[in-house]
Amino acid sequence: MKKFQLGEFEEIVLLTVGVLYGEAYGVAIKGEIETRLKRKISVGALQSALRRMEKKGFLISELGETTSERGGKRKRYFKITALGKKAIDYNIETRLELRSQIPDIAFDFKLC
Amino acid sequence: MLKKLGEWIFSFYCHPDFQEDILGDLEEHYRSNFKEVGKRRADLKFFLNTVLLFRFSLLRDTWLSHNLIHTTMVKNNFKMAYRSMMRQKFYSFLNLTGLAIGMAACIFIAIFVKEELSFDKHFKDSERIFRIASNLKFGDNVFNLSFAPDPMAKTVKEEFPEVEEAARTRGNSTQLISYNNNYIRQDHITWVDQEFFSIFSIPLLRGDRNHLLDEPNTAVLTETTAKKIFGEEDPLNKVIRVNDELDIKITGVIADIPDNTHFDYNMFITMLNRDDARRNSWLSNNFTTYLKLNSKEVKEVVDGRFPAFLERHFADQVKQMMGVDLKDAVASGNLAATYYLQPIEDIYLYSNLDFELRSGGSIENVYLFSIIGFFILLIACINFMNMATAKASIRAKEVGVRKVLGSLKGQLINQFLTESILNSLISAIAAIAIVTLLLPYFNQLTNKEIVNPIFSLYGLWPYVAVATLIVGLLAGIYPAFILSSFMPSKVLKGEVTQGKRAGWMRNILVVVQFSTSIFLIIGSAFIYSQLDYLQHKELGFNKEQVLVINETQLLGDQIQVFKTELERSAVIESATISDFIPATNTYNDSPFLSENATSADEAVSLQIWYVDEDYAKTYDLKMADGRFFSKEFASDSTAMVLNEAAIKRFGYSENPVGRQIKSMMEDGRAYTIVGVAKDFHFRSMTEEIQPQVFFLGNSTGSVSVKFKANMTSDVLAASESIWDKFSGGKPFEYDFLDDIFANSFNDQIRLKTIFSVFAGLAISIACLGLFGLAAYVTEQRKKEIGIRKVLGASMTTLLGLLFRNFTILILVSSIIAIPLAWVYMDGWLADFPFRIALSPIIFIVSAVGTLIIALLTVGYQSMRAARRNPVENLRCE
Numbered sequence: 001m002k003k004f005q006l007g008e009f010e011e012i013v014l015l016t017v018g019v020l021y022g023e024a025y026g027v028a029i030k031g032e033i034e035t036r037l038k039r040k041i042s043v044g045a046l047q048s049a050l051r052r053m054e055k056k057g058f059l060i061s062e063l064g065e066t067t068s069e070r071g072g073k074r075k076r077y078f079k080i081t082a083l084g085k086k087a088i089d090y091n092i093e094t095r096l097e098l099r100s101q102i103p104d105i106a107f108d109f110k111l112c
Numbered sequence: 113m114l115k116k117l118g119e120w121i122f123s124f125y126c127h128p129d130f131q132e133d134i135l136g137d138l139e140e141h142y143r144s145n146f147k148e149v150g151k152r153r154a155d156l157k158f159f160l161n162t163v164l165l166f167r168f169s170l171l172r173d174t175w176l177s178h179n180l181i182h183t184t185m186v187k188n189n190f191k192m193a194y195r196s197m198m199r200q201k202f203y204s205f206l207n208l209t210g211l212a213i214g215m216a217a218c219i220f221i222a223i224f225v226k227e228e229l230s231f232d233k234h235f236k237d238s239e240r241i242f243r244i245a246s247n248l249k250f251g252d253n254v255f256n257l258s259f260a261p262d263p264m265a266k267t268v269k270e271e272f273p274e275v276e277e278a279a280r281t282r283g284n285s286t287q288l289i290s291y292n293n294n295y296i297r298q299d300h301i302t303w304v305d306q307e308f309f310s311i312f313s314i315p316l317l318r319g320d321r322n323h324l325l326d327e328p329n330t331a332v333l334t335e336t337t338a339k340k341i342f343g344e345e346d347p348l349n350k351v352i353r354v355n356d357e358l359d360i361k362i363t364g365v366i367a368d369i370p371d372n373t374h375f376d377y378n379m380f381i382t383m384l385n386r387d388d389a390r391r392n393s394w395l396s397n398n399f400t401t402y403l404k405l406n407s408k409e410v411k412e413v414v415d416g417r418f419p420a421f422l423e424r425h426f427a428d429q430v431k432q433m434m435g436v437d438l439k440d441a442v443a444s445g446n447l448a449a450t451y452y453l454q455p456i457e458d459i460y461l462y463s464n465l466d467f468e469l470r471s472g473g474s475i476e477n478v479y480l481f482s483i484i485g486f487f488i489l490l491i492a493c494i495n496f497m498n499m500a501t502a503k504a505s506i507r508a509k510e511v512g513v514r515k516v517l518g519s520l521k522g523q524l525i526n527q528f529l530t531e532s533i534l535n536s537l538i539s540a541i542a543a544i545a546i547v548t549l550l551l552p553y554f555n556q557l558t559n560k561e562i563v564n565p566i567f568s569l570y571g572l573w574p575y576v577a578v579a580t581l582i583v584g585l586l587a588g589i590y591p592a593f594i595l596s597s598f599m600p601s602k603v604l605k606g607e608v609t610q611g612k613r614a615g616w617m618r619n620i621l622v623v624v625q626f627s628t629s630i631f632l633i634i635g636s637a638f639i640y641s642q643l644d645y646l647q648h649k650e651l652g653f654n655k656e657q658v659l660v661i662n663e664t665q666l667l668g669d670q671i672q673v674f675k676t677e678l679e680r681s682a683v684i685e686s687a688t689i690s691d692f693i694p695a696t697n698t699y700n701d702s703p704f705l706s707e708n709a710t711s712a713d714e715a716v717s718l719q720i721w722y723v724d725e726d727y728a729k730t731y732d733l734k735m736a737d738g739r740f741f742s743k744e745f746a747s748d749s750t751a752m753v754l755n756e757a758a759i760k761r762f763g764y765s766e767n768p769v770g771r772q773i774k775s776m777m778e779d780g781r782a783y784t785i786v787g788v789a790k791d792f793h794f795r796s797m798t799e800e801i802q803p804q805v806f807f808l809g810n811s812t813g814s815v816s817v818k819f820k821a822n823m824t825s826d827v828l829a830a831s832e833s834i835w836d837k838f839s840g841g842k843p844f845e846y847d848f849l850d851d852i853f854a855n856s857f858n859d860q861i862r863l864k865t866i867f868s869v870f871a872g873l874a875i876s877i878a879c880l881g882l883f884g885l886a887a888y889v890t891e892q893r894k895k896e897i898g899i900r901k902v903l904g905a906s907m908t909t910l911l912g913l914l915f916r917n918f919t920i921l922i923l924v925s926s927i928i929a930i931p932l933a934w935v936y937m938d939g940w941l942a943d944f945p946f947r948i949a950l951s952p953i954i955f956i957v958s959a960v961g962t963l964i965i966a967l968l969t970v971g972y973q974s975m976r977a978a979r980r981n982p983v984e985n986l987r988c989e
Contacts, residue, residue, distance in 0.1 A: 025133070025137070026133065026134065026136075026137035026140075027137050027140045027141060030137075030141075042161070042164055043134075043137065043138065043141065043161045043164070043165060044161065044164040044165040044166075044167055047130070047134055047137075047165060047167070047170060048165075048167035048168070048169045048170055051130065051169045051170060052169045055169070063132070063133065069139075069140065069143065070136035070137075070139050070140050071135075071136065071139045073132050073133065073135055073136030073139060074132055074133060074136060075133060075136060075137075076130075076132075076133035
């Protein structure tokens with residue numbers, strides 16, 4: 001299903017946006033991913049992933065209040081849409097299904 | 113600072129919807145970074161982030177959906193240009209052909225000019241290399257030489273701190289070379305100092321740069337020469353024999369000297385082999401001396417050092433030889449010696465001294481050809497403009513409709529410019545194709561070896577591209593403004609669209625075209641007939657039926673017997689032994705005094721030719737007075753024969769025979785004049801005939817043979833068989849005098865041909881334009897013609913009607929062109945001592961010829977129009 005095309009990084013971002021419900025803006029998402037997954041991500045990659053998924057309809061966004069610590073610039077908060085949720089579910093289901101189809105023997109590691 | 117720049121870059125490309133929040137995020141990151149790692153790292157990170165944020169999904173819309181320029185309109189313009197071109201295939205074809213030929217001619221001229229200007233610039237540091245030239249004067253004798261005395265190079269290098277390196281060359285001769293008993297006649301052999309190769313950066317292929325010519329009997333060859341002599345063998349340290357007497361070891365091979373160099377040596381023998389190179393004589397100038405200075409600015413400094421230098425070194429020898437004090441002699445004006453430096457880059461184009469190594473280049477020709485190129489392109493551009501304005505009435509409706517539909521003037525100008533630039537682009541491509549096709553012929557014509565002149569590394573393609581654009585703009589700008597300024601209401605009502613102004617402008621343009629063409633035609637007619645005159649002028653000697661046998665010095669003592677045998681042959685009328693062949697530019701001069709001369713100031717410099725008794729007979733020299741040398745007079749060893757020019761210089765008005773002339777060399781030995789030979793052109797025809805003297809003497813380099821008419825092959829067979837009897841297997845080398853003579857004209861013949869070709873091109877392009885114009889005008893007047901014919905006009909009246917306008921234009925052009933050409937040709941001819949008169953016939957013939965060509969061009973169209981059945985002309989609509 002082409003409709004739910006979701007890359008690995010996009011999936012992580014999408015999930016994190018869900019985790020941070022109500023507080024999901026650029027810096028927070030970046031911080032969350034970096035602490036949880038212990039990997040460095042660049043602002044460019046994150047932002048382009050966010051806008052890409054917004055265009056696909058997995059996310060919607062709205063501008064928040066102004067704060068002084070951002071030089072008077074507003075935050076953009078992201079929220080998962082219904083389509084976004086479907087995409088996550090679909091992704092996880094297909095992976096689980098694939099996982100369950102692996103015969104036990106494939107995991108039967110012996111010293112050989 | 114870096115942060116600001118980053119912000120600026122980011123806001124430049126980022127979609128405005130995303131800018132605020134992303135910049136806010138960045139600001140937040142920046143602040144936390146600021147606390148953790150400090151300002152500098154934070155700044156850098158911020159900047160990097162803004163650059164790395166350049167992602168497809170974040171870009172402005174304009175970068176994605178819109179292009180930077182509005183291609184729709186441009187596409188439309190191209191389409192319109194194509195359509196209007198196809199609508200009138202015939203005119204477009206004429207236009208494009210004219211422009212393409214014009215551009216091709218221009219490209220050829222540019223290639224030629226570029227090549228001429230590139231001379232000697234390929235050497236490393238060429239701007240610091242100079243040649244010493246001299247200007248010498250004693251009495252009435254003036255010499256402008258490219259030579260300096262033998263100690264000059266060494267002394268100058270020792271005394272002038274500005275001189276980095278100095279080297280001499282002497283001679284440019286042809287010798288017989290043998291290797292393994294194979295004989296080769298090798299030309300362009302010179303003698304040089306080893307330093308020559310430090311001054312001129314010629315790549316050394318074999319050998320040790322520091323020990324090329326530092327021993328006697330060594331020589332360096334160019335690659336081609338080495339191949340010629342040794343084939344595939346390694347030439348290094350091989351020994352060749354020069355003139356059957358001298359063994360020379362090859363110590364190096366250099367790359368071939370590029371064609372655009374003012375010397376063209378093939379073989380360099382060490383200067384150590386020349387005794388005259390260390391004679392330390394300041395008064396004889398025989399050595400081409402090159403200097404490399406430490407910078408090009410010090411040229412004036414070095415020039416300024418020469419007067420004091422002369423005082424130091426020349427004075428003693430002047431006193432000794434001529435018995436005068438150098439200072440006094442200079443002060444009295446009887447003696448002058450000036451030495452100065454010539455940049456080598458200027459030698460080929462600007463220097464025209466005696467003994468110049470290579471002739472043919474002149475800056476005047478470069479200018480002349482540039483101007484011709486410009487004019488040819490101008491004529492082609494005018495064609496384009498004329499046709500465009502002439503077609504205006506057809507385009508006028510189009511312009512009207514466009515304007516009504518909302519087209520702006522600027523857009524219309526754009527459209528017409530696109531059209532003309534497209535035209536010039538197509539022409540340029542065609543021109544490049546023409547150039548590529550004709551390049552071999554061009555090389556043949558100009559005697560150059562140019563490969564891939566347009567797209568090579570330093571090729572002309574940038575110039576061609578720029579020129580194409582400029583031509584397109586120039587040719588298009590006038591029609592574009594005329595056409596775009598039409599009033600739509602008038603045009604669409606069908607009023608006469610071409611104002612008087614456009615017609616006038618067109619007439620002026622045609623006049624410019626034809627004045628230029630007539631000027632070029634007159635110019636090339638004069639150049640042609642002047643050079644033709646020189647080629648066929650009475651020479652004073654017989655150049656037909658003379659065979660020159662070279663390298664006869666190899667026969668040694670047997671040369672007299674060889675000559676006697678030759679004379680005995682049935683096909684040979686007479687034979688003479690002498691090195692001195694007319695038309696070969698041999699120089700050998702020396703000062704002489706008349707018997708009653710009181711001071712050295714009255715000396716006359718004479719060209720000395722050593723000949724034998726049969727010289728006058730073989731070359732058909734005529735005597736003005738007295739007799740030529742003869743075996744019957746034993747006293748002829750002290751006799752001399754002068755030419756008329758020499759007699760004039762000595763000031764003998766009557767009875768010169770029997771007078772005595774003293775040589776200033778040879779301790780003042782006196783000679784008796786036994787005869788006066790009529791002047792003959794012994795050198796180039798472009799020079800005055802100089803004073804000349806014949807002595808009876810030994811010069812065994814060649815034997816000339818006069819043979820009976822139509823016996824060319826017989827005389828070759830006979831001479832060769834006699835040669836073989838004496839030579840012991842050495843090759844028989846010969847030239848025919850008329851070939852030598854013809855070769856001395858190569859440069860001029862080339863010039864003649866080039867001029868004719870370009871003048872022909874100019875007139876044909878102009879006629880092409882006229883043809884189109886005439887076709888168009890006739891087409892416009894076809895209804896008028898039809899009505900006139902119905903009302904009873906005859907063919908002649910109609911033709912007269914159509915011819916009148918063009919005839920007037922051409923007459924006006926002639927009136928403009930003829931005085932200009934007169935002035936110009938007068939100046940050009942003044943450079944020739946022997947020249948044709950500025951006859952009005954050439955002017956008239958050129959003008960009338962142009963008129964006839966133009967009327968023929970127009971005539972075809974007019975005849976067709978006049979003969980057509982009036983019904984056809986009137987029926988339409």
